[in-house]
Amino acid sequence: MIFDLFKLDGKTALVTGGTRGIGLGIARALGDAGARLVISSRQENAAALAELRDAGYRVDYINADMSDPDAPGKLISDTLALVGNLEILVNNAGVADHGDTVGFSAERYRHLMAINLDSVFYACQAALNSMRQQRGGVILNIGSISGYISNIPQRQAAYNASKAAIHMLTKSLASDYAEDNIRVNAIAPGYIETDMTAGGFANAEWAPVWTGMTPMKRAGSPQDIGAAAVYLCSDASSYVTGEVLVIDGGYTAR
Structure with a gap:
């Protein structure tokens, strides 16, 4: 049955930034x-x-501050020590920071890059060792349409650069480790209703532009991204690697 390909029974998935x-x-x-x-x-x-446990999911939690360069490697080792295996890594943890480039401090830049890019590289690096030993695995990185386009009206050059780098990291790792039966893909969300975007949707200048430039004239939901994640993390996408799946209500189609 085709739906059996979407099942993840018996697999462990680590989701960073997974509590909201x-x-x-x-x-x-x-x-x-x-x-x-x-x-x-x-x-x-x-x-x-x-909520997750009440829904019947088997869930473990590990505290990790991904701005610490040692955190990603420790997170992978702690996960393996806890559950013994890791078939799926979802690099979702990230921060948004807007501001004019001229006044964007080195501290803000480094903090953003440490979480959005560096931590993803280090987590992949650590997970690849385990996945190569077990001859297989899936890595899913969360990029953004900001890796493709320059958002308006807000200025966010540093954020955009971090997400563009995630897309290329995804493609490079997919190419490098396909022979180890490791697939690496990414999702590039558009404007999704979350705590991170709440301020923007409440902004009288930004919100009309965001929705007005989206052909579907609305924001997406975390469920939209979750559904795509199941596809990319399951055997339903067994011949898909190195792809960045855009989910944006048509924003980048124009």
Whole structure:
């Protein structure tokens, strides 16, 4: 049956930044598909974890501040020590920071890059060692349409650069490790209703532009991203690697 290809029974999925927003949406979806979940975040969200467990998912939580360069490697090793295997890594943890480039401080730039790019590279690096030994695995990185376009009206050159780098990292890793039966893909969300975008949607200048430039004239939901994550993390996409799947209500189609 075709639907059996979407099942993740017996597989462990680590979702970084998995206690809210897109990460939580992905965790719910992977749990629905049967995966055992390991969720990390900088701050524990007891309500979100309780919700997942009440839904019947098997969930473990590991605290990790991904701005610490040692955190990604430790997170992977802690996950392996806890559950013994790791078939799926979802690099979702990220931050948004807007501002004019001229006044964008080095501290803000380094903090953004440390989380959005560096932590993803280090987490992939650590997970690849394990996945190569087990002769297979899936890595899913969360990029953004900001890796393709220059958003308006807000200025966010540093953020855009971080997401463009994620897309190329995804393609490069997919090429390098396909022979080890490791698939690496990414999702590039458009404007999704989350805590991260709440301020923008409440902004009288930004919100009309965001929705006005989206052909579907609305924001997406974390569930939209979660559904795509199940496809890319399951055997349903067994011949897909090095792809960046755009989910944006048509924003980049124009």
